[in-house]
Amino acid sequence: MHNPQVDYNIAGSVLKRAQLDPGKRAIIFESTQRSYAELSERVCKLAQNLRDHGVCVGDRVAYVGLNHPAFLETMLAAQSLGAIFVPLNFRLTGEELTFIINDAGVNTLVADDALAAVIDPVRADLCCTRYIGSESAEGDWESLEALISASEPLTSFIQTQQDDVAIIMYTSGTTGRPKGAMLTHGNLMWNNIQAAFALPALASDVSLVCAPLFHVGGLNVTTMSCLQAGGCLLLHRSFDPAATLSDVAQHKVTTMFAAPAMLLFMAQQPEFADTELSSLRMIVVGAAPVPKSLLAVFNERHIPLNQGYGLTETSPLVSFLMSEYTEAKLGSAGKPGLFGEIRVADASGDSVAAGEVGEILYRGPNVMKGYWNRPEATAEAIDEKGWFHTGDAGYLDEDGFLFISDRVKDMVISGGENVYPAEVESVLFEHPAIAEVAIIGLPDDKWGEAVTAVAALNPEASLTLDELRDFADGKLARYKLPLRLHLVEALPRNPAGKVLKFKLREELA
Structure with missing residues (x-):
């Protein structure tokens, strides 16, 4: 050689x-x-x-x-x-x-x-x-x-050089034309150095890669760090829940990256309960908040879910929730890596108090160089002090743990109150009839926006709006309860597993 x-x-x-x-x-x-x-x-x-x-x-x-x-x-x-x-x-x-x-x-x-x-x-x-x-x-x-x-x-x-561009990764373009995030060699290396202190790859790892590699989560959460560490990649062309379960058992898979929807589809497989999954030392979960009921399903199998939060523009890791905090900080996205900083800001850019929702800002060596040929968009996203404005809403608790509320643009304003869909979805997801659910805001003469549930049901199940509201009453403030219910065969998702809420809004408006 x-x-x-x-x-x-x-x-x-x-x-x-x-x-x-x-x-x-x-x-x-x-x-x-x-x-x-x-x-x-x-x-x-x-x-x-x-x-x-x-x-x-x-x-x-x-x-x-x-x-x-x-x-x-x-x-x-x-x-x-x-x-x-x-x-x-x-x-x-x-x-x-x-x-x-x-x-x-x-x-x-x-x-x-x-x-x-x-x-x-x-x-x-x-x-x-x-x-x-x-x-x-x-x-x-x-x-x-x-x-x-x-x-x-x-x-x-x-x-x-560290500042030379290694990858141009186009954002999913959920609004307008996609933009190319310029990720440098330094961005990618620093991302994996930060991960090594929190979610280390081992030379003995077998990492199952079934999330799409063109997506930053599929490429740079476990994939590249596994190769750098000398582990083995078990590469699937695409995600198939039954094949994933089978290969975890057969190849004694130790790590994988998954979106919550992928975990949901795995848990819904008839063979999930009987498949040998004890080799899994870590599943890194990202791309969307994990419903509490889904966390409970994997906790029962003693499979550690290390929740991460990140974006294409941050190569992707912004924060990690180590599995030992899963129960104490249920629903949190954790804390930043060793070399990253997070703050939550109001519309003026000033930091808000613990527990108060605002836009999540991140600064660290894994923040992109900018958007390819888009200097105005770059200036809008990265301020003069180097803070990347994520467009996500969330808050820091009194211990500094980050909680994601939702995309700022996905927030529903109903009757003057801010409703964060992820919170409502987490409650509704526990309804036995519901296979998957998304909350969007639709124009409403009375409330400005109506909190609208779009749900796909389990086989043979039925559900009415009144039944759904009764189920959530007492678990959510009244203004957060859905005013409308639309039933669909399946929710539209991008390849990263994120629900395309703009498509739902377009179809149902």
């Missing part, structure tokens, strides 16, 4: 791990297993091929497709050249992908077979100069396997 002089960024640390532990398993994917030596060899060959085809420092290399080793190989190869990796949301339409690809100025695009079919009709509108198929190569797509096989490994690496 060749031993190139690597740089100390994410790519360099994974390649260094391959020098230290060449024979260890790095990735299990379907019927394929690869050692760290094999992963390093493939990354270095791909990097050399990209360089031979003109990819230079700062050029953008994108990947679109379901989870696959090629995603990680493409990212690590690009970063080895000082190029910028652009992960793309595989659920977007060709038109939506066209905007992002051209906004980022992507030079080389790698796609899996299914997504190549989405890209082909819009290729005439794209700025890309090269198209590579991650599995097969149809039409004039090049084959990733063929070009790796034909290449020599890269031997000279670009020395990056």
